[in-house]
Amino acid sequence: MGQPILAAAGFQPALSNKAGSVKRLIIPLVVGLVGTAMIVILLPRTNRAAAWGLQFDRDGAIQRGRLLAESEGFQTSGCNVYVDAEHRGQLEAYQHLHREDSTARAISPVLVKVAFVSPDRGRVFRAELYPDGRVAGWTSKQKTSGGLGPYSEMLDALAVANSAFDTIAGSEAGGYHLTTNAAGTKDGSRFTWERTAASVGFQPTIDVVVFHAHAVRTQTRLNFSNEFETRLRARHQTSDWVRIAYFILYFAMMLAASVLYTLGSIQRRVDHRFAIAFSLANLVFVILAFLFGPTPDQIRMSAALDNDQAIVGFSGSGFAFVSAFGLAWVVSGAGLFMAGSTLNKWWSLRLALSRRMFSKPVGLAIAAGILWGPLIAAVPLLIAEIFPDAEWKHADVSELFGRSIVSQAIDFPLHPTVVGLFGILLAFALTRIQRVWISRVVFCCLGLIFILGFEGRFLSSPVANFLNAGLTLAASYELFRRFDLLAVITAATATTILNEAALLFLQPSAALRGCGWRLLGTAATMLGAGVVLLWKAPDAPEGEQAITGPIGEGLRSARDELKSEFSIAQRAQREMLPANPPVVPGFSLSAHCTPAKEVGGDLYDFLPLSNDRLAIAVADVSGKGVPAALYMTLTKGLLAATTQDELHLSEIMAQINGHLHSVGHRKTFVTMALAILDPVQRTIEYARAGHNPAVLRSVSTGSTRLLNSPGIGLGINSGKIFRRTLAVEKLVLESGDTLVLYSDGLTEAMNRELEEFGEDRLMAAVEKTDSLSADGARDQILRDVTDFLAGNHPQDDLTLVVLRVE
Amino acid sequence: MQEGKSILALEGYLDAHTAPQFEKAVEEEFEAGRIQIIVDCSKLSYISSAGLGVFMSFVEEIREVGGDIKICGLTPKVFQVFEILGFPALFDIVDDIPAAMKKYAESPVKES
Numbered sequence: 001m002g003q004p005i006l007a008a009a010g011f012q013p014a015l016s017n018k019a020g021s022v023k024r025l026i027i028p029l030v031v032g033l034v035g036t037a038m039i040v041i042l043l044p045r046t047n048r049a050a051a052w053g054l055q056f057d058r059d060g061a062i063q064r065g066r067l068l069a070e071s072e073g074f075q076t077s078g079c080n081v082y083v084d085a086e087h088r089g090q091l092e093a094y095q096h097l098h099r100e101d102s103t104a105r106a107i108s109p110v111l112v113k114v115a116f117v118s119p120d121r122g123r124v125f126r127a128e129l130y131p132d133g134r135v136a137g138w139t140s141k142q143k144t145s146g147g148l149g150p151y152s153e154m155l156d157a158l159a160v161a162n163s164a165f166d167t168i169a170g171s172e173a174g175g176y177h178l179t180t181n182a183a184g185t186k187d188g189s190r191f192t193w194e195r196t197a198a199s200v201g202f203q204p205t206i207d208v209v210v211f212h213a214h215a216v217r218t219q220t221r222l223n224f225s226n227e228f229e230t231r232l233r234a235r236h237q238t239s240d241w242v243r244i245a246y247f248i249l250y251f252a253m254m255l256a257a258s259v260l261y262t263l264g265s266i267q268r269r270v271d272h273r274f275a276i277a278f279s280l281a282n283l284v285f286v287i288l289a290f291l292f293g294p295t296p297d298q299i300r301m302s303a304a305l306d307n308d309q310a311i312v313g314f315s316g317s318g319f320a321f322v323s324a325f326g327l328a329w330v331v332s333g334a335g336l337f338m339a340g341s342t343l344n345k346w347w348s349l350r351l352a353l354s355r356r357m358f359s360k361p362v363g364l365a366i367a368a369g370i371l372w373g374p375l376i377a378a379v380p381l382l383i384a385e386i387f388p389d390a391e392w393k394h395a396d397v398s399e400l401f402g403r404s405i406v407s408q409a410i411d412f413p414l415h416p417t418v419v420g421l422f423g424i425l426l427a428f429a430l431t432r433i434q435r436v437w438i439s440r441v442v443f444c445c446l447g448l449i450f451i452l453g454f455e456g457r458f459l460s461s462p463v464a465n466f467l468n469a470g471l472t473l474a475a476s477y478e479l480f481r482r483f484d485l486l487a488v489i490t491a492a493t494a495t496t497i498l499n500e501a502a503l504l505f506l507q508p509s510a511a512l513r514g515c516g517w518r519l520l521g522t523a524a525t526m527l528g529a530g531v532v533l534l535w536k537a538p539d540a541p542e543g544e545q546a547i548t549g550p551i552g553e554g555l556r557s558a559r560d561e562l563k564s565e566f567s568i569a570q571r572a573q574r575e576m577l578p579a580n581p582p583v584v585p586g587f588s589l590s591a592h593c594t595p596a597k598e599v600g601g602d603l604y605d606f607l608p609l610s611n612d613r614l615a616i617a618v619a620d621v622s623g624k625g626v627p628a629a630l631y632m633t634l635t636k637g638l639l640a641a642t643t644q645d646e647l648h649l650s651e652i653m654a655q656i657n658g659h660l661h662s663v664g665h666r667k668t669f670v671t672m673a674l675a676i677l678d679p680v681q682r683t684i685e686y687a688r689a690g691h692n693p694a695v696l697r698s699v700s701t702g703s704t705r706l707l708n709s710p711g712i713g714l715g716i717n718s719g720k721i722f723r724r725t726l727a728v729e730k731l732v733l734e735s736g737d738t739l740v741l742y743s744d745g746l747t748e749a750m751n752r753e754l755e756e757f758g759e760d761r762l763m764a765a766v767e768k769t770d771s772l773s774a775d776g777a778r779d780q781i782l783r784d785v786t787d788f789l790a791g792n793h794p795q796d797d798l799t800l801v802v803l804r805v806e
Numbered sequence: 807m808q809e810g811k812s813i814l815a816l817e818g819y820l821d822a823h824t825a826p827q828f829e830k831a832v833e834e835e836f837e838a839g840r841i842q843i844i845v846d847c848s849k850l851s852y853i854s855s856a857g858l859g860v861f862m863s864f865v866e867e868i869r870e871v872g873g874d875i876k877i878c879g880l881t882p883k884v885f886q887v888f889e890i891l892g893f894p895a896l897f898d899i900v901d902d903i904p905a906a907m908k909k910y911a912e913s914p915v916k917e918s
Contacts, residue, residue: 622856622858623822623855623859667856667859667862667863669855669858669859671890671891689892690890690892692890710895711892712892712893712896713891713892716862716891717896721895721896725892
């Protein structure tokens with residue numbers, strides 16, 4: 001008894017894959033553990049003073065702001081509340097350079113702002129808080145009749161102002177002296193305190209504006225000397241240059257991407273459906289980050305206090321939307337175009353954005369990316385350890401006061417920086433530049449510019465900056481090499497999450513630390529989802545091959561060498577097909593062939609015979625790849641040789657059959673449809689050796705039929721049965737008739753619902769082409785197949801030859 | 807096995823991945839001297855050219871020693887593939903296993 005042949009309804013044996021795929025997570029798991037250990041060891045050693053020391057979260061800020069407002073006589077009930085935070089980099093840099101300046105250190109670079117705005121915007125109170133909860137200032141606007149008030153109130157005003165000054169200056173009050181007493185402004189009387197001691201470059205002043213016995217506006221102004229500002233600018237020069245280079249590169253990439261996208265569209269090699277899905281996904285993330293981030297609060301807060309800024313805020317975010325959307329569209333299209341022709345690293349990202357998102361390759365890429373995150377997140381901690389004096393620029397502090405830090409942390413995972421760098425620039429460097437070392441150097445330079453330009457972290461030390469960018473690039477590249485683009489994108493998201501979580505853990509506020517745990521939970525959930533997909537989800541066709549392949553690796557592996565040899569073979573094979581069909585007066589001819597693998601087994605040819613006759617052949621070798629291609633070459637030679645001998649059609653076929661049978665081990669065979677056109681008599685002789693029946697469309701009778709004459713495949717039988725079985729059909733052609741020869745790759749082209757295109761759809765497609773030329777008919781049929789496949793790729797070689805009677 | 811005849815049942819997809827298993831099974835039968843083979847394709851849902859190649863690679867050797875491969879139970883879709891390639895002229899293709907048995911009784915080797 002033979003064992004039953006079992007194969008799942010897929011294309012790969014699924015059983016052996018499960019263990020194999022999960023095994024592929026071992027290295028990412030080790031990397032993840034190493035990265036986590038580094039974070040756990042290094043994080044407590046970082047300079048906490050540089051991490052702001054926030055003692056409250058969004059709710060805590062609102063609570064503190066409300067207390068301040070009420071104590072200043074502002075009723076907060078019924079008001080809308082907005083929270084924002086500001087980070088003043090200049091002051092931070094000053095503090096870093098002048099650690100001995102206690103007055104400067106008493107002013108924190110971070111300012112948390114809480115605004116209470118009445119629904120009609122008539123009443124506004126904005127509290128400004130330092131991270132440790134001290135009051136930094138406030139602005140109060142209420143509908144009160146104007147005027148400065150009587151002189152008696154002016155005396156009280158000084159007392160009110162003094163009390164407000166004490167609140168703000170705190171223990172440093174002794175360092176200031178009153179310089180302006182009750183200057184009249186449109187808001188009320190202004191009192192100004194200046195710092196007493198002469199300072200190197202920092203001269204803060206504290207303003208208090210009193211109106212009707214209330215301090216309505218108080219603030220600390222930061223005044224730096226020109227000398228200090230020049231010094232600061234000089235230090236930032238390197239990063240300025242990198243930033244300019246980054247923007248030039250970025251826009252050059254956008255431009256190149258647009259060109260590639262257009263080219264790809266013309267050549268019909270761009271998957272528009274994917275490009276749109278990619279852009280929509282991108283847009284969803286941008287909108288989420290926008291809605292739950294600090295931007296809406298910032299806009300409303302400034303709208304309440306100053307309407308001009310609100311307009312700027314709105315148009316700025318609008319621009320971000322448009323550019324994110326447009327860019328993603330162009331970038332993805334170009335990337336896919338390149339990926340289709342060169343690298344397969346876009347594959348699982350493409351799956352993730354299709355109906356097949358629940359599949360193993362997607363799970364593998366997500367899980368590997370999340371596991372890789374800690375290593376990349378540990379890089380800046382490591383650099384901070386090596387360069388303790390380098391100024392570590394953390395993420396934007398306003399993000400910690402958004403409505404949801406979680407959605408904020410996963411904003412923009414499809415960021416063009418990652419997609420552009422790995423999906424496009426790396427692909428370009430590795431495939432278009434022949435010399436390996438040049439392609440590596442190009443990638444390293446572009447990568448450094450990209451990472452430095454996007455997130456220059458250690459501002460005071462260019463060396464630390466370069467080391468940070470270099471290590472980040474190396475860690476990401478290794479992940480990309482082992483997996484693919486989706487893994488790198490996921491790792492970038494995981495890194496953002498971990499960076500934000502690490503920052504939260506450095507804060508004294510328990511509520512913020514809790515938020516850090518929630519962020520880690522998000523990463524863990526993503527990891528879990530990835531592992532579950534990898535374990536349980538079905539495999540997708542071609543999946544393992546796509547994600548396993550070290551294709552696109554800078555160090556060209558043996559597989560790449562083979563691939564390049566394949567591409568030579570592919571070119572040689574393409575050149576073997578006629579470049580243009582011959583011109584036959586009164587007829588038009590058109591042909592097309594797409595090989596499914598690098599080298600294929602399909603063949604078509606036009607061979608001139610005596611009396612202006614023309615042999616038209618379409619053949620298909622069983623099997624695929626190199627062996628099939630060798631047989632295809634042999635068949636082409638046999639065709640050329642036998643047609644030269646002026647044989648009858650059945651004799652041509654029988655000769656080819658005999659030769660193929662004698663060289664073959666009979667497992668390989670060739671099917672062929674052969675038609676001999678006599679343009680003078682307007683006749684066709686046709687025979688079919690095991691090949692798919694040709695389609696004949698007659699316009700005059702309105703009929704479409706399959707030319708199903710008997711005949712067995714070439715090379716199967718030594719000759720006797722072949723000759724006896726083969727029948728030659730003779731047809732008289734009329735104006736408008738169409739003969740379509742094709743390979744089974746056309747009728748067996750399968751869509752995602754596992755339906756085949758089939759003979760009926762082919763005949764229907766041919767019927768639509770009555771008014772077209774041969775070229776037009778060919779394009780129409782191919783378009784019908786492409787529409788039917790709806791983005792699926794043909795599994796087999798696809799060949800089509802159209803003959804049309806004019 | 808029935809009256810010295812081997813029945814090989816195919817199931818699912820017979821393509822480049824699974825053809826070697828089938829090939830091995832036919833080879834084992836042949837080497838064990840069981841040369842009257844019936845291939846039951848009633849559960850075969852797809853066959854590729856590699857699968858068809860297996861039928862062809864053995865049939866001549868088997869016929870030389872007086873055996874045969876008879877095919878039964880083809881679904882219409884798989885039959886279409888056999889038919890296009892001209893297999894009905896090369897192999898006895900019948901409806902089911904009893905019909906294949908009967909065919910062996912009538913003509914042990916396909917007449918050509």
